[in-house]
Amino acid sequence: MARAAELVARYGYFAIFGLLMLGIVGPLIPDETILVFAGILAREGRLDYVAVLAAGYAGSLCGITLSYVVGRKGLLYVIERMPFFRRHSGKYMARVQTWFERYGRWTLFFGYFVVGVRHFTAVVAGTSQMRVRHFAIYAYTGGLIWVICFVSLGYLLGDQWERVGHTLNAGAAGVALAIALGAVIWVWWKRRLNK
Numbered sequence: 001m002a003r004a005a006e007l008v009a010r011y012g013y014f015a016i017f018g019l020l021m022l023g024i025v026g027p028l029i030p031d032e033t034i035l036v037f038a039g040i041l042a043r044e045g046r047l048d049y050v051a052v053l054a055a056g057y058a059g060s061l062c063g064i065t066l067s068y069v070v071g072r073k074g075l076l077y078v079i080e081r082m083p084f085f086r087r088h089s090g091k092y093m094a095r096v097q098t099w100f101e102r103y104g105r106w107t108l109f110f111g112y113f114v115v116g117v118r119h120f121t122a123v124v125a126g127t128s129q130m131r132v133r134h135f136a137i138y139a140y141t142g143g144l145i146w147v148i149c150f151v152s153l154g155y156l157l158g159d160q161w162e163r164v165g166h167t168l169n170a171g172a173a174g175v176a177l178a179i180a181l182g183a184v185i186w187v188w189w190k191r192r193l194n195k
Contacts, residue, residue, distance in 0.1 A: 007019065008034060008037055008038055008041065009041065009046075012041075012047055012055075013047070013051055013052070013054075013055040014055075016034065016035075016038050016052060016055040016056050016059060017055045017056075017058055017059040017062075018059065019031075019034050019059065020034065020035075020055075020056055020059030020060045020063060021059040021060070021062045021063040021066070022063065023063065024059075024060055024063030024064050024066075024067060024118060024122070031060075031118075032150050034056075035056055035147060035150035035151050035153075035154065036150050036151070036153050036154035036157075037154060038052045038055075038056065038151060038154060039052065039150065039151040039152060039153060039154020039155035039156075040154040040155070040157075040158055041154075042151070042154070042155050043154065043155045043156075043158050044158075049151070049155060052151050053147060053148060053151055056147040056151060057143060057144055057147045060112075060143040060146070060147060061140060061143055064118070064122045064139050064140075064143060065122075065139075067122035067123050067126070068122040068123070068125055068126040068132075068135055068139070069126060070123055070126065071122065071123035071124060071125060071126025071127040071128075072126030072127065072129065073126070105130075105134060105137075105138045106138070107121050108121050108122065108125060108135065108138040108139040108142060109138045109139070109141060109142035110142060111142065112142045112143055112145075112146035113146060113149075121139075122135070122139060125139070
């Protein structure tokens with residue numbers, strides 16, 4: 001995180017854009033912390049609040065769109081063209097498409113707020129061939145709200161962020177654990193019913 005903060009402090013909007021684009025596409029860069037830190041810099045007058053929002057939103061849009069394209073053109077191509085993947089993924093692809101049609105849109109919207117989830121939702125949306133229009137409506141709206149929330153947290157809390165951040169991290173970990181546990185129980189229950 002120290003390196004990311006140093007890049008934001010030194011290169012400003014370009015670093016915010018680049019780090020958020022890379023953070024959503026792949027490497028687990030601490031996206032929320034970058035947004036909060038940029039909000040703190042805006043509070044201190046070192047960056048402009050609106051420009052921080054614009055850079056963060058543009059970076060997140062580019063990242064999630066690139067992830068969608070990777071899923072739709074790259075991963076789907078590999079699955080369809082390589083016999084090994086086609087043979088072993090065929091029965092699961094129909095399930096993924098059905099699930100994503102029912103719940104995936106909201107996963108795209110809320111996925112930004114769950115670390116790790118946002119990195120995969122767009123790839124799965126692309127692989128399941130979700131329409132571009134539906135992808136854009138949910139992913140881009142969720143991204144806007146996510147950027148505004150975390151930049152505003154930094155702007156409003158300033159130096160108090162570290163104290164509040166530890167509490168939020170513990171709460172987020174608890175929510176993520178509860179979601180994971182609920183998913184495991186749901187899968188177990190569905191399998192039991194299908195026997």
